[in-house]
Amino acid sequence: MGKTERKERERKRRKDRILNAAISLIEEKGFEKTTMEEIAERAEFSKGTLYLYYNDKSSLFQAIKKRALKYLHDQFLQILQKDLPGAKLVHEMMITFLDLIHENATFTKAMMLYGKKSEQEVEATDGTIQEDCIQLENELLMLIVRSLQIGVQDGSINTKLDPKLLALQIGFQMNGMIQFCLTGSNKKGLQILDEKNMDLPDLMEQFLQTQFSQAG
Amino acid sequence: MGKTERKERERKRRKDRILNAAISLIEEKGFEKTTMEEIAERAEFSKGTLYLYYNDKSSLFQAIKKRALKYLHDQFLQILQKDLPGAKLVHEMMITFLDLIHENATFTKAMMLYGKKSEQEVEATDGTIQEDCIQLENELLMLIVRSLQIGVQDGSINTKLDPKLLALQIGFQMNGMIQFCLTGSNKKGLQILDEKNMDLPDLMEQFLQTQFSQAG
């Protein structure tokens, strides 16, 4: 009798129920305005119960980040399976990223905000989730590196840079774009994109082309 | 008798006194752990007084951001005065930025964190400071554009891209690097930089070189 396993599964279910409640509320009212009380209500638990599943509010929010990272990781792995030139692999990965930003602001915000918590302010946050996130981030980076290496091999990528460094730069560019999306509407940047009739995916493509066509 | 002017000046003084108290405390204990009570104490005011000068905690933090942006703006203007090739101007601007990040984490954090406040969660925040920050950010961007245009003119920059778009990309890269610094120590990225014996300024230089040497 798989007693413990079932227990585990049910626990996971409940954790997810809470997480979903949190996400839907955050989408409606924003991060800071969402209270544990409300999350509990929507998940049909009492407040106290939430703390049986997540150490604190911060952990709960980090779990959202983790979910987003897991999604990206899955997608990246699938992309890497495809039999495409390396340059195209990287491009698809970046588009996947941008799509996520575009259609799910909550995930994006979670990805940026909860994970900073510098030394001084870590304290309570559940170490495990934090670790998982770091691990996932690293793996995402390495999947980009893999794609770059493939691209260098197959000739679709010409660069003077080491793939790892290039991956880092691409990561920075990606992060910069995310930040740009979060900072919101009022922006010279949007105006520029608009007057050139471009969007972020276009700009990302431009960027990658520049990076990938460096006469060695 | 310049009565009102003196009043204004004194008011500004007191605002600064509060701001400095806030910055020093944040440096010691981090953003979220710093309370209005403590800030008041250090500034030698009572808590209530703080609210005569800043609408709320969020405004106070945004004022820190504003100060950082003002500093950068001044620096950028000075750089632009110099009689240097455009490519060098941009490079110096970026180095200035990276220096700031490096030596003043508080400013950096403020720059990233307080300014997101998306629609849902703006509410009380002092509109004026917000506006000022947006204005400053836009001007920073335009100063980069100016430098790029100079570079295209003097031939130090070869690019297929429009200067405005290129400025945007450089801005993204910069933001990505800031984010990287904030996210803190535990990082594959640091390891990569380490094993290649590089730091962020090096990587930025690489990045700019790539961008500036695109055969047209």
Added chain:
DNA sequence: ATAAAAAATAACTCTCAGTCATTAACTGAC
């Protein structure tokens, strides 16, 4: 010297994260 205005205060309210003592539900042994 005094009325008016400006600046500062500290006691207060209110919201919300996180805790804990208690209760309910389930599980298995007999």
Added chain:
DNA sequence: GTCAGTTAATGACTGAGAGTTATTTTTTAT
């Protein structure tokens, strides 16, 4: 079935800290 033990859930409680306001102190003008 029922009782002991374990796991899950509850909601009343505490404490911290943001923001408010009625009151007092200080400054300025006449």
